[in-house]
Amino acid sequence: xxxxxxxxxxxxxxxxxxxxxxxxxxxxxxxxxxxxxxxxxxxxxxxxxxxxxxxxxxxxxxxxxxxxxxxxxxxxxxxxxxxxxxxxxxxxxxxxxxxxxxxxxxxxxxxxxxxxxxxxxxxxxxxxxxxxxxxxxxxxxxxxxxxxxxxxxxxxxxxxxxxxxxxxxxxxxxxxxxxxxxxxxxxxxxxxxxxxxxxxxxxxxxxxxxxxxxxxxxxxxxxxxxxxxxxxxxxxxxxxx
Amino acid sequence: xxxxxxxxxxxxxxxxxxxxxxxxxxxxxxxxxxxxxxxxxxxxxxxxxxxxxxxxxxxxxxxxxxxxxxxxxxxxxxxxxxxxxxxxxxxxxxxxxxxxxxxxxxxxxxxxxxxxxxxxxxxxxxxxxxxxxxxxxxxxxxxxxxxxxxxxxxxxxxxxxxxxxxxxxxxxxxxxxxxxxxxxxxxxxxxxxxxxxxxxxxxxxxxxxxxxxxxxxxxxxxxxxxxxxxxxxxxxxxxxxxxxxxxxxxxxxxxxxxxxxxxxxxxxxxxxxxxxxxxxxxxxxxxxxxxxxxxxxxxxxxxxxxxxxxxxxxxxxxxxxxxxxxxxxx
Numbered sequence: 001x002x003x004x005x006x007x008x009x010x011x012x013x014x015x016x017x018x019x020x021x022x023x024x025x026x027x028x029x030x031x032x033x034x035x036x037x038x039x040x041x042x043x044x045x046x047x048x049x050x051x052x053x054x055x056x057x058x059x060x061x062x063x064x065x066x067x068x069x070x071x072x073x074x075x076x077x078x079x080x081x082x083x084x085x086x087x088x089x090x091x092x093x094x095x096x097x098x099x100x101x102x103x104x105x106x107x108x109x110x111x112x113x114x115x116x117x118x119x120x121x122x123x124x125x126x127x128x129x130x131x132x133x134x135x136x137x138x139x140x141x142x143x144x145x146x147x148x149x150x151x152x153x154x155x156x157x158x159x160x161x162x163x164x165x166x167x168x169x170x171x172x173x174x175x176x177x178x179x180x181x182x183x184x185x186x187x188x189x190x191x192x193x194x195x196x197x198x199x200x201x202x203x204x205x206x207x208x209x210x211x212x213x214x215x216x217x218x219x220x221x222x223x224x225x226x227x228x229x230x231x232x233x234x235x236x237x238x239x240x241x
Numbered sequence: 242x243x244x245x246x247x248x249x250x251x252x253x254x255x256x257x258x259x260x261x262x263x264x265x266x267x268x269x270x271x272x273x274x275x276x277x278x279x280x281x282x283x284x285x286x287x288x289x290x291x292x293x294x295x296x297x298x299x300x301x302x303x304x305x306x307x308x309x310x311x312x313x314x315x316x317x318x319x320x321x322x323x324x325x326x327x328x329x330x331x332x333x334x335x336x337x338x339x340x341x342x343x344x345x346x347x348x349x350x351x352x353x354x355x356x357x358x359x360x361x362x363x364x365x366x367x368x369x370x371x372x373x374x375x376x377x378x379x380x381x382x383x384x385x386x387x388x389x390x391x392x393x394x395x396x397x398x399x400x401x402x403x404x405x406x407x408x409x410x411x412x413x414x415x416x417x418x419x420x421x422x423x424x425x426x427x428x429x430x431x432x433x434x435x436x437x438x439x440x441x442x443x444x445x446x447x448x449x450x451x452x453x454x455x456x457x458x459x460x461x462x463x464x465x466x467x468x469x470x471x472x473x474x475x476x477x478x479x480x481x482x483x484x485x486x487x488x489x490x491x492x493x494x495x496x497x498x499x500x501x502x503x504x505x506x507x508x509x510x511x512x513x514x515x516x517x518x519x520x521x522x523x524x525x526x527x528x529x530x531x532x533x534x535x536x537x538x539x540x541x542x543x544x545x546x547x548x549x550x551x552x553x554x555x556x557x558x559x560x561x562x563x564x565x566x567x568x569x570x571x
Contacts, residue, residue, distance in 0.1 A: 048465045071468035078466075084458040086513040094456060098468035101452055140463075147467070 002151055002182045006053030007206075008037075008044050015040045016051070017206035027173055027183045029193035029214075031223065032203035038186045039079055041203065042153045045184075046076040057151055071098035075149040079156045079186075081136050088131065088139045089115065089124040095146030107146075114145045118168065133160035141169070145176075152176060152183045158192045170196045190223060202226055248517055251510045255524040259308075262531035266304040267296070269535060271542035297430075303538075305437075306428040306492060307530040311499060313440045313489035315526025316447055317482035318500030319507065319519060323454050324475045325385045331501040332486035334392040335479065338497070339399035340370020341490045345420050346406045349413035359420065360432065360491040367487035370399060375479060385461075388479070422547045423494035425534050436488035443485035447519050450474055450481075455515035498552045499526050502560040529556055 003022040008015050015037040032038050044051040047062070047070045055062045057073055075095075084091060093111045096103055103111070115121045120138045123131065128139055137160050144152065154173075158166055173183055173196055184201075187193035194200070200217040202210035210222045217223060268279055272295055282292025314332060321330040332338065344366020345359055352358065377391040378384070407414040447454075453474050456464040465471045486500065507522035533551035540546060 043462065046462075046466045048462050067465055067470040068468035071466060074466070076462070076466045078460075078462045080460075080462075082458065082460045082463065084513075086458065090513060091459075094459065094467060097452070097456060 001056075001058060003056040004041075004045065004053075006041075006044055006051045006055065008040055008049060008051040010040075014206060016044065018053075019203070019207055021201055021208050021211050023182050023184075023199065025180055025182050026177045026198035027185060027196050028199040028201055029197035030184055030186045030201045030203060031190065031193060031226070033227065034188070036203045037206060038203055039155050042076060042155050042184065042186060043078075045151075046070070046074050046153055048076070068098050071147070071149075073149055074151045074153065075144045075147040076153040077137075077140055077144050077155060077157050079159075081133075081140050083129040083131075083136065085127055085129045087125050088120065088128055091128050091139055092142045092146055095143040095148075098147065111142075111146055114142050117172070118142050118145075119165070134162060134165070137161060138165065145172070150181055152181055154183065154185045156186055156188060158187060158189060166192070190227065194218075194223070244512065244514075248511055248514055252517060252521065255510075255521050255528070258528045259524045259531075262528040262535075263304055263308065266307060266531045266535050267300050269539055270295070270300055271538050271545075302428045302430045302433065303425045303534060304531065305430065305433055306425045307534045308527040309433060309437055309440050310425070310489040310493045310496065311503075311525075311527030311530035312444060312523035313436075313485040313526075314496065314500040314530075315503035315507070315522040316444060316519065317486040318526075319504040319522040320447055320454070320478045320482040321500075322504050323457050323515075324478045325388055326457065326460075327385065327389055328505065329501070330389070331497070332482065332490075333396065333497065333500075334389055335483050335486070336370030336374050336392055336396045336399060337367045337483060337486045337490060338495050339396040339403070340373075341367040341487065342417070342421060342495060343399040343402045343406075344369070346403055346413060346417045349416050350406050350410045353413060353416075356416075363420070363494075364436075364487050364491040367490050368483060370395060371479070371483035371487070375476065375483075379476070388475075420494040422549070423496035424537065424545065424548050425493060426538075426545060428492055432492055436492055439488040440485045443481040443488075444523065446477065446481045448516065450478060451516040451519050454478065454519075455513075458513075496530070496549055496552065498549060498556060499530060502556045503529060505560060506556075 001022060001024055005018070005020045007017050007019070019041060030038050030041065040049060043049040045055055047067060062070055062073065089111060092115060093103055093108070096107050100107065112121065115124065118138050118141065120135065120142060123135060123139065128136060131139065137157065141157060158169065161169060173185070176183055177198065185193060185196065194214060197214050200210065200212060200214055200222070201208055202222055204226060209226070210217065274282065274292060274295070278289065278292045281289035282296040285293055317332045318330070321332065321334065322328060325334070341363040344362040348355060348359060348362040374388070374391045374395050377395070378388040381387040407417070453469045456467050456469050459467070461471050503526040504522050507518050507525055511517045511521055529552055530548070533548050533555055536551045537546045537548040
């Protein structure tokens with residue numbers, strides 16, 4: 001069980017005002033208009049930004065935990081990714097840094113198998129600074145998988161992904177949810193967000209204005225109301241425009 | 242060649258270079274000694290008192306001073322460039338030079354004859370400037386940009402103070418020039434004890450932080466999400482950088498450049514291994530300063546050229562070579 005009750009401000013401007021929700025695993029799409037505070041919420045949960053209130057995971061209060069302990073429980077793929085001048089394999093292996101100072105043989109094998117699973121083993125020796133936006137996104141997604149935390153936060157993860165990789169990506173997310181992990185996905189692409197999600201949270205005016213299953217969200221036409229988007233179906237896939 | 246093998250060669254190559262630099266620095270100087278005079282002086286051989294005096298009163302303190310200052314400036318630069326993610330960062334962005342310079346000039350204006358207190362003034366001035374800058378940066382959440390901007394702004398303020406004092410007391414300015422040019426002449430072994438302790442403690446602290454510092458290249462968000470307490474590590478690193486550079490400035494004066502280029506050279510040679518980078522930079526920094534000081538005191542002996550001239554002459558071609566090679570690779 002993942003429970004959140006928090007507020008956050010940038011200076012005097014309150015961005016999140018009493019955001020409350022609880023999740024019991026699965027994939028959750030966090031939706032909201034530009035600038036409503038989705039990324040701020042993910043960063044607060046990850047402990048990157050300060051907040052007031054509390055974040056609990058499986059009964060443990062995470063507020064005030066040392067960064068390393070929090071990192072063992074929460075992994076985040078930020079919207080803006082860096083371009084370190086380091087080989088991709090080394091960056092992926094950084095995912096284990098909250099757990100071990102030196103990678104064990106098993107951990108090294110896991111790094112390689114995750115890279116193979118995402119189809120980026122050929123990038124092992126390539127410097128991340130020389131990769132394309134999509135390749136970088138894959139490398140940092142691999143790092144997140146190697147971190148292997150019970151709570152996974154993804155901020156606009158599909159921005160640079162091509163179609164073939166999107167399908168791999170959503171399969172991996174479903175696999176994570178199947179293992180009992182909680183995945184929260186922020187996507188500006190409503191179709192992407194809605195396709196994969198079991199649950200939907202809508203962030204409006206600094207708080208959660210809707211929390212429910214994907215079916216409830218679509219039946220209640222919440223998204224249409226919130227975004228002014230029109231829903232239509234193409235070959236069983238829900239799309240918005 | 243595997244990265245491990247390459248790093249092994251680079252590390253032992255740098256260690257060999259440092260040993261060679263130490264030997265040359267001890268062996269050669271403005272007074273030329275025969276091998277017999279050199280070894281006799283070093284081992285207190287009877288009848289070699291003059292050479293013993295040259296060795297222990299001049300060459301050994303100079304060599305130790307160059308090693309310590311090289312370690313201090315280059316490790317400070319490495320830490321600063323890493324935690325501010327700014328390739329142009331060097332001890333001067335923390336106000337080390339401006340703070341030390343202002344304090345030394347103020348001391349010369351207020352107590353013109355208190356030469357023995359100048360190292361202390363330099364150390365206190367450098368640290369005070371740093372803490373002022375960190376105080377401003379801390380109130381803005383220790384952001385990298387604020388650290389750099391606060392450093393530039395407060396350094397400008399200290400520079401303005403230096404300009405003002407130099408107009409108020411032109412006599413003090415004459416003595417200040419000696420400090421501002423920097424160099425290792427007149428360094429005494431006993432003056433090095435306290436700076437050595439500070440520099441070596443900071444060296445150990447940097448090594449302990451190396452694993453966490455490696456993650457700073459991913460930016461604050463990812464570093465924090467991977468378990469690094471970003472603000473705390475940044476603050477400790479900045480204090481370690483400031484303390485070691487301030488300790489060095491107290492006995493060398495303002496020697497620039499080492500803290501800027503040596504970290505780049507170390508980084509290019511070890512390719513991302515932070516722990517090794519933090520070992521390599523001090524070794525390269527010490528070697529550079531030893532060779533530069535050797536040239537400064539021997540090339541036009543008995544006239545001594547400012548050591549900064551030679552750190553630039555030796556360091557720049559190597560530095561530019563690495564930059565161009567790297568660009569070619571990309």
